[in-house]
Every structure is written in structure tokens, then in C-alpha cells.
Amino acid sequence: GAGVSQSPSNKVTEKGKDVELRCDPISGHTALYWYRQSLGQGLEFLIYFQGNSAPDKSGLPSDRFSAERTGGSVSTLTIQRTQQEDSAVYLCASSLMGHNTEAFFGQGTRLTVV
């Protein structure tokens, strides 16, 4: 079946604008992760959804960042009033049952704030 799909692949936005990044996980996967990867850097954890449990938002860098997961499937990461330091690749991953199962990554959304 299809893998994890993210859209858009690339997004250029002006400083101060809001952006929405979308993630379509693999069908049936209950766990969904968002990570941020700056150029040449590691994977910075942002948020984790597991089934119907309240998401762990501890990784969100500021209150400008928020995420939703509707119907236990598609997730949207929203960044309000974007800043230049928000420029990075945003990666989404899903796994069948969360812990102790392989996470499959999407191709990422490259966000550039100008």
C-alpha cells in the first residue's frame, strides 16, 4: 500500500504568515509523529499522537505551533506567524502501534520562511 504522504513537498512563505502542513499516515497506523529537521541537524521531536489519547505536545517549540489529528488519521501541523527560524524540513512518521514498532517516515515538507 501507499506509504506516509506529506504535502506540500515544498513551501515558501513570507515571515508573519500562517502555514499548514499535512500528513497522511499509512492506513491503520495508530501512532503519528511530527519531527523537525534543520539543515544537517538531527530529528527534533515536536508532537506525538497515539490512538485517541491526548497528544504529547511537549516538543512544540512555541505556542505558534499546533497540530491536530482528525478521525485518527490525517494530521495537520499549523505554524502561525512564521519566523525565519521556522525554516526546516518537517517530517511526519507513523507506526502501527506506536511504541516498539517501526516508524515509517514521509518525504517531508521543506519550509522556507523569507
Add this chain to the structure above:
Amino acid sequence: GENVEQHPSTLSVQEGDSAVIKCTYSDSASNYFPWYKQELGKRPQLIIDIRSNVGEKKDQRIAVTLNKTAKHFSLHITETQPEDSAVYFCAASREGGADGLTFGKGTHLIIQP
């Protein structure tokens, strides 16, 4: 929450030699330790994982070892080849943990011809 430290940040080895990447973790309840490989411009992909009920796992030229007492685990690549050049990430997670997979900062492995 969990904290994963990974070393070295960059590793350069001659083609054919072995490479070892080491990670330590802080949460003694962590019980799943995957390794991901990210080639330039591509998404991370799982290459091997180990669970806390075993001490070592092998898959052809790669192996992972786990020392639960010391809370560290390592990736071993033997007979390195040019296609092994990539960034490697270790990670840790535990049952019931709220933050899912916690990744190390990555190791850039360079295979010198």
C-alpha cells in the same frame, strides 16, 4: 522524558573497515531501540532494531548490541561500502511513554574509497 546521546557526530572510515556508533539512554524503562539510516535528501529508514530482551542482533553486515545495565547500545557495520555513507540515527522508546521515539542527534558516516 527520555534523553538519547549519540557519538560520534562524524565518523570517517576506509572502505572495507568496520564502523561503530554508540548511543546512551537515560530512561531505564526504555525497551525498544531502533536504528535509522538517512541518505542525503531522503527520508530516514529503519535498518535494524533491538528489544530489551536480547543483547545482540545481526543482519548481514550490520549488528546492534545492547547493554541494559549500562544503558547503552551500539551499531556495528562491517566491511563498509560506499553506499553505507549516510547519517545514522539511534532512538529509544518504552511502553506507555508519552513521547514516542526519542532520537539521538545523528552520526554522519563517511566511507573513504
